[in-house]
Amino acid sequence: MKIKEIIVVEGKSDTIAIQHAVDADTLETNGSEISEETLKRIEVAQKKRGVIIFTDPDYPGERIRKIVSARVPGCKHAFLPKQEAIARSGKGLGVEHASKLAIQQALSKVKEEMERDAELIPWQDLVDAGLIGGPKAKQRREKIGQKLNIGYMNGKQLYKRLRMFQITQEEFIDVMRSVLQEEKK
Template sequence: MIKEIIVVEGKDDTVAIKRAVEAETIETGGSAINKDVLRRIRLAQQRRGVIVFTDPDHAGERIRKIIARDVPGCKHAFLTQEAATSRGDIGVENASVEAIRMALENVRTDYQSEEAQVSWDDLMEAGLIVHPQAAARRMTVGKQLGIGYCNGKQFFNRCRMFQISQEEFEAACRHLEEDEETK
């Protein structure tokens, strides 16, 4: 049984989580997350801890940001878009049992720190921003780091929030370079 309570978007996500692991969930009811839900998430974080596990899309990212802002210290589980897509529909409910378990094994904790481990210049040098293939490169590096896909600014924020070390970042970038060499 997972000690933390997993925050998901809806009932279908709860069903998918419970197929993969023994856990309890809080459903946000979609992207219109209200104060009562945030209050329950805050209480869950204080008592047992929380893992935010939203869809890898715009709405899921919006929910993740709201929770991270209002309930600091949460853990975050990420699925790639490919692992969460079935017949054109993106969502946790579409992920395999194995993908859900892997995402939960690789959770990241939200740390608010003024000290950035990875700089904006590091992202530029790695071709993760201001590069013709920046989006694809961020997708690969985000998958390696376990922080998911997002735009450049959000990628930078996630590196800070999850305190990605320079070593972790460089190793993920080396993996990216190796992938490109084999293509």
Template sequence: MTFKEVIVVEGKDDTTAIRRAVQADTIETNGSAVSKETLHKIKRAQDVRGVIVFTDPDYPGRRIRAIIEEAIPGVKHAFLPKHQAIAKNGSGVGIEHATDEDIRAALEHVYTPEDRPVATFTQRQLIEARLIGHPDAAARRERLGEHLQIGYTNGKQLLKRLDIFRVTQQEWQQALDALEQEDKK
């Protein structure tokens, strides 16, 4: 599997994991304090080849993703569920801990926000779906993020994430149906 886009990752170990799984060039942010120089490189790559942001499924990874999305709208996104990114010894979470197969699967489901119609979601829908204001809300949001392949987000950011990735009402309903089926087990 070869990518024309440049894949943005957090560090050298992520680059090693990406190159082990696919043929792609990477840009490393070297942590969550993304420098102006790094943003300039990412912008240049976006203009010339396109960019896929593929950061760790944790708070710093979400922060890096948000910084890049704000500075360079229109970048593509790939997400890895947290359970696929946990080190075998449980010592950390990151792309570098994922299997080659999980990395390839995540990169096969890249989101390109501008290619999808905008569906407007409401806070009321989130409440009714028990995604906010419910004791199981965080766990349900994590599972929803896996089903929709948009990653985990807190309740405050979920509406924004649904809009950024232009999740359709049909995708939303299918994901909620899957959550309900899981809850019955």
């Protein structure tokens, strides 16, 4: 599998794992304290070939994703489910611990950022669906993130990602039905 875009990752271990799984170039942020120089290189990469942000499914990874996305508009995003990123020893979470297949699957389901003025899914719909607050909100958001391939997030991040990736009302309703059906089983 050849990837045209440059994949933004956190470190060298991520680069090694990705290069074992696909034919791609990477750009490393070297952690969540992204330098101005690195951000400029990512901007150039976006202009020349496009960028896919592929960070760990944890707080620092999300922080990097937000910083790069805010600075470099139009990025694509690959998300790895937490269960696919856990180290065999159980100590560690990240892209570098994912299997070749998990990395390939995440990169085959890349989501593209889109700017849009109109609100696709109102905040109240998320509240009404039990995704903001409530006893099952976290589990529901986790399942929705997996099904829509937009990663795990808190309620506010879910709202932003639904808009960013232009998830339609119809897609949201279909996924929500699926999640609710699974809960009944």
